[in-house]
Amino acid sequence: MATSNREIPKKALRSTRLFDIYKRTAFVGEYAWWRVRGKPRPKVPHLVKQRTLTEFAQNYKLEVLVETGTNLGHMIGVQKDRFREIYSIELDEWLAARAVRKFADRPHIHLFQGDSGTVLPKIVPMLKERCLFWLDAHWGDESAPIKQELECIYRHPIRDHVLLIDDARWFDGRGDYLSIEELRQHAAREYPGSVLEVKDDIIRIYNPASRR
Numbered sequence: 001m002a003t004s005n006r007e008i009p010k011k012a013l014r015s016t017r018l019f020d021i022y023k024r025t026a027f028v029g030e031y032a033w034w035r036v037r038g039k040p041r042p043k044v045p046h047l048v049k050q051r052t053l054t055e056f057a058q059n060y061k062l063e064v065l066v067e068t069g070t071n072l073g074h075m076i077g078v079q080k081d082r083f084r085e086i087y088s089i090e091l092d093e094w095l096a097a098r099a100v101r102k103f104a105d106r107p108h109i110h111l112f113q114g115d116s117g118t119v120l121p122k123i124v125p126m127l128k129e130r131c132l133f134w135l136d137a138h139w140g141d142e143s144a145p146i147k148q149e150l151e152c153i154y155r156h157p158i159r160d161h162v163l164l165i166d167d168a169r170w171f172d173g174r175g176d177y178l179s180i181e182e183l184r185q186h187a188a189r190e191y192p193g194s195v196l197e198v199k200d201d202i203i204r205i206y207n208p209a210s211r212r
């Protein structure tokens with residue numbers, strides 16, 4: 001994809017370590033401002049999402065995180081010391097290369113460039129234990145490989161992975177998106193005993209009986 005003149009300084013800025021430090025502080029500010037405004041919905045701050053992943057990882061003793069949609073690597077940055085292994089897939093070449101540079105000193109972080117609809121089915125068969133999936137590879141109505149992602153996860157022999165799907169507000173059955181009701185039916189069929197909840201704009205599919 002061609003890079004416009006305006007994007008070059010933006011990308012240069014986003015490549016710096018200072019930008020990551022700024023974002024870590026900005027997440028807290030964004031969260032505080034959101035609370036001051038009375039927690040407006042449906043969009044929630046990234047800090048709420050970070051805390052949701054941490055809560056499920058702790059409650060379900062999950063040591064492997066699989067993320068689709070690396071973006072600037074903010075979720076990996078926050079979670080990197082919590083998980084034994086992290087897998088993340090990013091479609092955009094520049095973002096994927098940036099993440100490779102950013103986490104070069106972390107051999108437990110495995111980064112892939114490509115469409116998660118085709119890359120995830122290659123990663124999932126390698127997984128040997130219950131994992132936390134953070135399915136976040138979508139941009140409005142432009143791209144949503146959620147059907148392919150779920151298909152390969154549900155085909156895996158481990159039947160109680162924890163699935164967190166971001167941006168619940170887009171899941172209305174239009175375009176590439178399944179509706180919440182379709183997701184509920186799939187989960188009930190594929191993961192018997194699981195529940196599907198929607199909270200803080202995150203769809204959560206998990207089996208309460210697997211909590212440790």
Ligand SMILES: C[S@@+](CC[C@H](N)C(=O)[O-])C[C@H]1O[C@@H](n2cnc3c(N)ncnc32)[C@H](O)[C@@H]1O
Pocket residue numbers: 067068069070071072073074075076089090091092095114115116117136137138139143144145
């Ligand atoms: C909302 S951002 C992800 C944010 C990140 N997960 C976090 O929590 O910090 C969505 C990312 O998904 C990527 N993306 C969109 N479609 C994709 C696809 N089909 N495969 C992989 N990545 C995709 C976009 O380029 C974008 O970087």
